Amino acid sequence: MPKPMLEIGSRPFLDTLIDELARYDVFDEILLLAGHKAELVEAHYVGVMRGRARIAVSRETQPLGTAGALIHARDLLHNRFLLLNGDSLFDFNLLDLISLARTGGVHMALRAGVEGDRYGRVVLEADVVREFLAPGIGATGPVNAGIYVVDKSVVSDIGKLPASLEQDVFPKLAACGALHGTAYRGYFIDIGIPEDLARADRELHERLRRPAVFFDRDGVLNRDSGYAYEADKLEWIEGAREAVKAVNDAGYFAFVITNQSGIARGYYEEHHVVALHRWMADQMALVGAHIDAFEYCPDHPEGTIAGYCRASDRRKPAPGMITDLVKRFPIDMTRSMVIGDKPSDMEAAQAAGVAGHLFAGGNLEAFVRERLSSASKA
Structure with a gap:
């Protein structure tokens, strides 16, 4: 089962992510980058409309890494686009990130105030990302929330495949000052481990209840x-x-x-x-x-x-x-x-x-x- 298709609250987690995007009512297209068992994603979403957004799927035929998935879909990408992980949800104002993002490079959303040693940390100087720190005891600072405003020029500069955005592309951008970030607070859940998958199933619906x-x-x-x-x-x-x-x-x-x-x-x-x-x-x-x-x-x-x-x-x-x-x-x-x-x-x-x-x-x-x-x- 593709991880984003796992059921949280009796519906695919990806449904919740798409609903959160659709309520902004400013996105014309939602492109799903699908690899493992992509046919399940296609059967559920191809041609579906959510708000003003039409959903399309880019299907990888072989694993190319998170950066390779963008290379595979490059002909479908706009010159500037919002990129989100499919296995995490961060409840903050996405349009604020978009309004702050500079032209060129990548501007990432960071989650402030995360406790524990599961996540690596980001060293931020003003809004410039300087370094990534590996997970470890006593690590502090914001964490990468898996949401980015990306200029398509970044995709063209990705080299040998397979490649990872987090391991290969972002450190190079940071080294040349082309990676920026803004820290936000808000509900954050990553379903990447069984404990957090179970926690999301218990609490997600109520956490998304808002005044x-x-x-x-x-x-x-x-x-x-x-x-x-x-x-x-x-x-x-x-x-x-x-x-x-x-x-x-x-x-x-x-x-x-x-x-x-x-x-x-x-x-x-x-x-x-x-x-x-x-x-x-x-x-x-x-x-x-x-x-x-x-x-x-x-x-x-x-x-x-x-x-x-x-x-x-x-x-x-x-x-x-x-x-x-x-x-x-x-x-x-x-x-x-x-x-x-x-x-x-x-x-x-x-x-x-x-x-x-x-x-x-x-x-x-x-x-x-x-x-x-x-x-x-x-």
Whole structure:
């Protein structure tokens, strides 16, 4: 059995890794580098869509090492790509790593605060990786978390095969100053040994349960100019994208819940809303932020378009958009909150059983950070 296909919580571990990528909603393709029993991976994933990402598989015919797998797949790689190990999960904001990564070489995610002697350590000077230390008693420093932003030029420089990224490629990059790293904290699990495989099966689902911030859209993330649906007319609230990133970095889900009665009134169509949300997601990604899901309600009882002229339990002040998200995501509602600018947002929060915070304007990042700080002390 390929290690990433081992079942954790009654589903392949790789399913969880892919779901974690898909919730960022910025990746167009997920390429699986498969070797041992690759046909099992192909049967499960080839042609599958997760969010906006299409899944493809590169099948090795002979073992070439972790570096050789990239050589084998080089014609399928973009000029810059995110590379993740298939047997470990690290819960941190991937887009922050991508936003920090310099052009050229490799920028790696490091896990800070790992105890024990199982892992080798990384010697970091500012954000430059200087050296790798073998596992040993009393070793300190961050560990390689198996997540990298890679320039394709690195693949072209890999020499004789088979070859290992960790043993052959990264030390050479470190020697010439082309290997960088950033240390993060967050839940980390590597299923490479039986003890940790069993631990992942016991705890992974609950560890991925997170509190959420449910953002209203118009008047909170962007200026409420009245039935906004065009990207070139959208004006961000000061600190809006940074506020979303603060939520991401705190380990919360970030959701948008927005009434869009303009659809029911015939001012625009659903595809306009979907396109605007896609544009907003791409703009947030530029600063390392993401929304896990955009929810909107197109209905209104006074609508003029057949099919949308109706009452809906998803339309705020009803809590339907929130409760629908709870069915799809492992949300810790006890620590979640709604941020809105209207009484209907606060009523929806109350109906869903979460805290509601009324945003009256100003810098949204400062407003959100204050609420996150208060929640962490509660």
